[in-house]
Amino acid sequence: xxxxxxxxxxxxxxxxxxxxxxLVCVDKNIIxxxxxxxxxxxxxxxxxxxxxSRYSFELIKKTQDFSLNLPxxxxxxxxxxCGSHSGRxxxxxxxxxxxxxxxxxxxxxxxEECPVSLECKxxxxxxxxxxxxxxxxxxxxxxxxxxxxxxxxxxxxxxxYRTVGNILK
Amino acid sequence: xxxxxxxxxxxxxxxxxxxxxxLVCVDKNIIxxxxxxxxxxxxxxxxxxxxxSRYSFELIKKTQDFSLNLPxxxxxxxxxxCGSHSGRxxxxxxxxxxxxxxxxxxxxxxxEECPVSLECKxxxxxxxxxxxxxxxxxxxxxxxxxxxxxxxxxxxxxxxYRTVGNILK
Numbered sequence: 001x002x003x004x005x006x007x008x009x010x011x012x013x014x015x016x017x018x019x020x021x022x023l024v025c026v027d028k029n030i031i032x033x034x035x036x037x038x039x040x041x042x043x044x045x046x047x048x049x050x051x052x053s054r055y056s057f058e059l060i061k062k063t064q065d066f067s068l069n070l071p072x073x074x075x076x077x078x079x080x081x082c083g084s085h086s087g088r089x090x091x092x093x094x095x096x097x098x099x100x101x102x103x104x105x106x107x108x109x110x111x112e113e114c115p116v117s118l119e120c121k122x123x124x125x126x127x128x129x130x131x132x133x134x135x136x137x138x139x140x141x142x143x144x145x146x147x148x149x150x151x152x153x154x155x156x157x158x159x160x161y162r163t164v165g166n167i168l169k
Numbered sequence: 170x171x172x173x174x175x176x177x178x179x180x181x182x183x184x185x186x187x188x189x190x191x192l193v194c195v196d197k198n199i200i201x202x203x204x205x206x207x208x209x210x211x212x213x214x215x216x217x218x219x220x221x222s223r224y225s226f227e228l229i230k231k232t233q234d235f236s237l238n239l240p241x242x243x244x245x246x247x248x249x250x251c252g253s254h255s256g257r258x259x260x261x262x263x264x265x266x267x268x269x270x271x272x273x274x275x276x277x278x279x280x281e282e283c284p285v286s287l288e289c290k291x292x293x294x295x296x297x298x299x300x301x302x303x304x305x306x307x308x309x310x311x312x313x314x315x316x317x318x319x320x321x322x323x324x325x326x327x328x329x330y331r332t333v334g335n336i337l338k
Contacts, residue, residue: 004286004312006273009213012311015239015285016207016215017322018333020186037206038185039218040299044178046185049208070184076337104175116184117173126295128305130209136297142181143173150326153186155333157319164187164324165332168245 018155018162021079023069024048025108026059028100030092032083034156035132036068044139046120049132055087060135064122065106068137069114072152076161079154105140115145115152187324187331190248192238193217194277195228197269199261201252203325204301205237213308215289218301224256229304233291234275237306238283241321245330248323274309284314284321 019034035049046068050057060066071079078096085092093100099112103119110117120137127133155162188203204218215237219226229235240248247265254261262269268281272288279286289306296302324331 002314002316004284004314007311007313009287009308009311010210012285012287012308012313013207013210013213013215015313015317015319017189017239017319017324019188019206035207037188037216037218038182038204039303040297040301041179041182043297043299044182045297045299046182047206049206070186073337115173116181118178118181124295124297126293126305128209128212128214128293130212130214132209134208136295139178139181142176142178144176144181144184145171145173147171148184150184150186151331154337155186155324161337162320163334163337165334168242168323168330168332 018157021071021154021156021161023071023079023082023111023114024056025067025069025110026056027063027108028093029056029059029087030082030098030111031056032079039136045123045136046118046139047134047136049134051131052133057133060122063107065108066120066122066137067103067106067108067110068118068120069111070116071114071154073154073163075113079161110143115148116143118142187326190240190323190325190330192240192248192251192280192283193225194236194238194279195225196232196277197262198225198228198256199251199267199280200225201248208305214292214305215287215308216303216305218303220300221302226302229291232276234277235289235291235306236272236275236277236279237287237289238280239285240283240323242323242332244282245323248330279312284317285312287311
């Protein structure tokens with residue numbers, strides 16, 4: 001077994017495994033996010049991290065809500081488009097062909113083509129002076145396609161999208 | 170394409186895809202955690218969620234530090250053991266055969282057999298009254314085996330461990 005070598009905190013963090021890719025709508029814009037986690041199971045909450053220079057950051061400060069949409073592999077071109085263009089310069093729904101649906105309990109829209117959509121209201125914002133500011137959202141309602149399976153998830157880490165692998169016995 | 174159906178927030182959250190499994194040491198105890206995320210790339214930070222009834226929760230309130238260790242599939246028996254037993258009742262290093270290494274900048278130990286170990290100091294605690302309280306940790310130093318690849322990560326969601334899948338083109 002190779003010995004571990006001490007490296008910088010930044011280099012250590014770069015080994016971190018991938019997270020699920022989600023499409024987040026704030027107002028009528030879409031952002032591709034892998035800075036995402038559940039936060040709590042009872043009083044169901046999720047959290048998303050946004051870099052403050054992003055257009056969605058401006059928007060979420062106004063809406064105080066967002067929808068979190070789980071994509072499938074067929075949506076990879078839209079995922080890549082929404083992750084590499086700014087809503088300041090284009091209408092991402094028009095460009096990707098995705099369909100916005102008005103939120104029921106939030107002002108932000110959600111995405112028709114995603115098999116899961118969670119409507120979330122921001123209840124806290126965590127700023128530790130790093131690259132990302134995190135928004136904790138309470139899920140106020142959600143929509144799920146009956147045929148959805150978590151194994152359709154897409155994982156992300158810098159410059160790589162991956163599928164989920166096999167179950168370990 | 171099937172239509173989505175509106176479901177409860179709890180049911181919506183249950184569709185959430187898996188997260189990397191990590192072994193976290195607090196003091197000399199080990200806990201298996203999938204409530205984990207990076208928090209910031211510059212000023213490198215991670216965060217972990219712990220249920221307050223857990224032994225590690227008591228410990229982290231005292232140590233204010235932890236190590237985050239990335240396991241490989243060979244460690245699955247230890248991962249399962251540490252996720253289903255309490256350090257109140259046993260010595261998890263003795264039971265799993267894992268080797269504790271003293272932290273250099275933290276009071277908690279790290280795990281020799283894990284290819285990546287990050288030493289983290291708690292800088293904030295986020296409590297929104299849900300099932301988990303989250304601890305944000307700044308990475309103060311880290312150790313990486315040269316042959317480590319992120320594709321060795323193990324994903325978790327309730328009752329399932331999975332490998333990472335193929336790269337999507």
